[in-house]
Amino acid sequence: MDRNRKYMASLTREPFMYYEMKTTAKLKLEGLSDEEIIEKVFQENLYQYPTNRSLKTRAKGCLKRLSHLDDESLAWIVNRPTEVSKQVCLYAFMIDSRLIWEFMITVIGEKYQTLNYSYSSSDINIFLTRLREQNEQVSQWSEATFKKLKSVLGSLLRENGYIDNNKSTKLNLVMLDYKLKDKIIENGDEVCLPAFNYFNQG
Incomplete structure (x- = not known):
């Protein structure tokens, strides 16, 4: 993850898109x-x-997200069970988006690391508020953009099994596929492992 990469508000138009990612990965593997x-x-x-x-x-x-993956990872999206396939898509999303990367590591990963499994939508609100205060570019985004980002982040957690629904009060214990x-x-992205509830024992 390039720490100098800009935060992109395009997330509001391009959320998790699992079905689209799987469809596109299949076409890439076909050589198009x-x-x-x-x-x-x-x-x-x-x-x-x-x-x-x-x-x-x-x-x-x-295609931009999938460009961060090798052919083996693309094949995992297409051919492996949905839970694993979604994890690969989430990893690609994190690499491609600085905002998603930081949210998953500093909010979700931190909760797993400290064994704090409580959750509410305020966790998303606090993250975005801090980001807004700390980054001049983000501070210029509209209220409508922030509202949509909250929805995107909430849906991302739900679609990947971190929470059961939008009213969940706890995080589920996700399990990272070993491959x-x-x-x-x-x-070289081991810093993001806590976002998948994995902690390297070494």
Whole structure:
């Protein structure tokens, strides 16, 4: 993760997108170029949206995240059980987004590390408020953007099994797939392991 990377408000338009990520990963494994994937998604409405207005934008967003993964990881998204597949997508999302990276490590990872499994939407509010106070770029985002970001972060936790629903008061104990754990370490990203409730005993 590049610590100098800017925080991107595009998260409001490009949330977790698991179905889209899996569809796009399959096309990449078939050998299509990024341009061919974008066009195929658009022409055939592969994401099954009611309109094609955001298809190209979402396809580009998926490709950007997937560009951080090797072919083996792409295959895991397509071929392994949903729980593992989603973890790989989450890892790609974290690498691609500084905001997601920091939220998952400094909020969720910190809770696991301190054995504090309490949770409420205020955890998201506090994180975004601090970010707003500490970063001039983020401080210029609109209230509507912050409201949407809260929804994106909440949905991200729910879709990946960290919480059961939006009214949850505790974090679930997620279990990191061992192959993905090895891949994260291999990539030099072990600092993010606590976000997956994994702590290297070494």
